[in-house]
Amino acid sequence: MMESKQGSISPFSLIPVRREPSEAAEMETQILFGEVFYLLEQIKGWCRVCLDFDGYEGWVDEKYWLPSSEKTIESWMREPDYVVTLPFIKLIREPYKSVQLISAGSRLSFNGEDRNAFVIGKREFYLQGGVPERKPEVVEVAKGFINTPYLWGGRSFFGIDCSGLTQVVYKTMGEVLPRNASQQMDCGREIAFVEESKAGDLAFFENEEGQIVHVGLCLGSGRIIHASGEVRIDHLDHQGIFCRERQKYTHHLRVIKRILD
Numbered sequence: 001m002m003e004s005k006q007g008s009i010s011p012f013s014l015i016p017v018r019r020e021p022s023e024a025a026e027m028e029t030q031i032l033f034g035e036v037f038y039l040l041e042q043i044k045g046w047c048r049v050c051l052d053f054d055g056y057e058g059w060v061d062e063k064y065w066l067p068s069s070e071k072t073i074e075s076w077m078r079e080p081d082y083v084v085t086l087p088f089i090k091l092i093r094e095p096y097k098s099v100q101l102i103s104a105g106s107r108l109s110f111n112g113e114d115r116n117a118f119v120i121g122k123r124e125f126y127l128q129g130g131v132p133e134r135k136p137e138v139v140e141v142a143k144g145f146i147n148t149p150y151l152w153g154g155r156s157f158f159g160i161d162c163s164g165l166t167q168v169v170y171k172t173m174g175e176v177l178p179r180n181a182s183q184q185m186d187c188g189r190e191i192a193f194v195e196e197s198k199a200g201d202l203a204f205f206e207n208e209e210g211q212i213v214h215v216g217l218c219l220g221s222g223r224i225i226h227a228s229g230e231v232r233i234d235h236l237d238h239q240g241i242f243c244r245e246r247q248k249y250t251h252h253l254r255v256i257k258r259i260l261d
């Protein structure tokens with residue numbers, strides 16, 4: 001019989017996941033609100049965890065570890081009532097009516113007494129304004145991140161890296177992408193020419209050693225949105241990304257992949 005895993009549903013806007021069990025260690029990714037993660041190992045003050053969404057492993061401060069029952073996690077892991085598509089939304093946390101902002105890609109399961117209410121552990125929340133009636137297109141979600149500062153390991157409107165941007169945008173479309181650009185390149189089917197790319201395709205870029213070091217989301221008409229210094233829109237052609245502000249090519253194109261048909 002397979003041993004059950006001890007899991008947690010994050011009630012925090014963001015949880016930093018680090019390479020080593022230390023506040024000084026590099027942040028490699030983040031856990032978003034409502035995402036489930038499992039305990040792999042625990043040492044003094046730190047937990048090594050695995051994210052359910054993409055299988056990423058790393059270390060989180062034990063203060064973020066609030067275990068949930070298997071029954072609660074199973075219920076939460078059914079089809080979510082809402083995956084946040086707006087850059088960020090406002091939650092009201094009871095009983096003090098305090099405000100909590102959560103970012104796109106966060107997931108909610110309305111298990112409370114009211115239509116827009118839900119509970120995670122002992123924390124009660126209410127979604128202010130309710131769920132939007134219309135689901136936005138992939139490009140619309142991506143453009144919501146424009147001007148977001150670049151943050152290595154980031155997955156939110158408050159700071160994001162290149163593969164975090166593409167992963168979160170695709171999550172809002174119901175698609176699961178791996179965390180890193182080099183892993184994401186294994187998804188989808190190859191597009192032969194830049195001119196054949198369409199909005200939503202992913203473009204991958206390599207360094208001088210041929211390693212995949214960057215990814216962006218095609219917008220069509222020779223444009224791309226990507227996280228480089230900030231989330232921005234630049235020109236894309238067969239050579240790569242041309243930044244008009246700097247008047248130079250900043251990234252060398254390797255391949256374009258189509259994920260959504």
